[in-house]
Amino acid sequence: MRLSYVIYISALALVLASCDNLFPGYSKLDSGTYYKIHYLGEGNHNTVEGNYIQARFVYRTLNDSVVFDTQWNYFEGFRILEVSKENSKLTEALCLLREGDSASFILSQNHIQVDSFRIDLDETVERIKVDVKIMDIMSRKAYEKELDRIKWQRDREMVEQVDLINYLATNAIDRDNYYEGIYFVEKKRGRGRSPKSGNAVELQYKSYFSDGTLFDSTYEMSEPLVLKIGDPGQIIKGMDIGLRLMKEGGKAKIIIPSQLGFGDKGSSTGIVPPYTSLIYDVELINIFTNEDS
Numbered sequence: 001m002r003l004s005y006v007i008y009i010s011a012l013a014l015v016l017a018s019c020d021n022l023f024p025g026y027s028k029l030d031s032g033t034y035y036k037i038h039y040l041g042e043g044n045h046n047t048v049e050g051n052y053i054q055a056r057f058v059y060r061t062l063n064d065s066v067v068f069d070t071q072w073n074y075f076e077g078f079r080i081l082e083v084s085k086e087n088s089k090l091t092e093a094l095c096l097l098r099e100g101d102s103a104s105f106i107l108s109q110n111h112i113q114v115d116s117f118r119i120d121l122d123e124t125v126e127r128i129k130v131d132v133k134i135m136d137i138m139s140r141k142a143y144e145k146e147l148d149r150i151k152w153q154r155d156r157e158m159v160e161q162v163d164l165i166n167y168l169a170t171n172a173i174d175r176d177n178y179y180e181g182i183y184f185v186e187k188k189r190g191r192g193r194s195p196k197s198g199n200a201v202e203l204q205y206k207s208y209f210s211d212g213t214l215f216d217s218t219y220e221m222s223e224p225l226v227l228k229i230g231d232p233g234q235i236i237k238g239m240d241i242g243l244r245l246m247k248e249g250g251k252a253k254i255i256i257p258s259q260l261g262f263g264d265k266g267s268s269t270g271i272v273p274p275y276t277s278l279i280y281d282v283e284l285i286n287i288f289t290n291e292d293s
Contacts, residue, residue: 023106036103038103038104049091051139053094053136057081060128062129098137104132167210167277179241183255184252184254188252191250196244198229200288201228201243204225206219226288242282255280256277262274262278
């Protein structure tokens with residue numbers, strides 16, 4: 001089914017492109033819209049009027065100057081857009097695509113002015129190029145479910161930010177302690193070397209949520225924990241960043257926002273919820289290098 005669709009689109013493009021070479025490499029629809037298919041995805045759903053598409057849009061002048069990008073203004077870098085009659089010319093073009101497809105369209109200025117982005121273009125700009133990457137195609141029911149998910153995600157992120165700000169303020173931790181996305185407070189300066197990628201490190205730590213709840217401690221284990229620096233299977237990104245700032249024998253407090261911790265999924269054990277900042281009190285006991293073996 002997908003193969004026949006590819007053949008159809010390719011043949012249609014060749015026929016139409018031969019009729020109008022105003023924009024080389026582009027094909028022309030009866031409405032005057034020009035299009036070029038860049039990539040055909042593996043999706044099975046067509047874009048049809050009444051659906052909602054999850055897509056990235058980039059608007060450019062014909063000399064490729066970017067005037068709008070959904071990554072500038074929209075959550076997660078994409079926009080969910082209803083495929084409706086109101087955007088008739090854009091809708092006609094979008095209906096050529098399926099999930100995973102990407103394309104460029106060239107539309108006239110008056111068609112752009114009525115689209116849902118309400119982009120304010122200079123009146124001297126006659127045509128604009130719209131780059132589109134279709135990520136998902138949803139029914140209204142699926143769209144409403146996705147809106148609920150995004151609202152929950154935004155709410156959780158907001159709660160995390162408030163909790164983190166309150167924790168930092170209460171503990172007098174400021175921007176001077178900020179480094180590569182984490183907050184690092186040295187409690188005891190170590191001696192000698194700092195760990196590098198590939199080094200094994202021996203450490204002890206206690207880990208807390210921002211409300212002070214202790215959820216993990218290596219001091220309850222029979223011996224210190226050994227981890228390999230730079231191995232994402234053993235160490236979360238925020239801890240990796242923090243340990244590289246320490247020296248052997250040092251102690252530090254490392255505050256890790258969720259994007260450098262367990263993110264929007266939480267820990268696999270379920271102990272750490274999604275969108276949860278973490279606080280580690282760490283003691284770096286030993287660093288093992290290849291020369292030590």
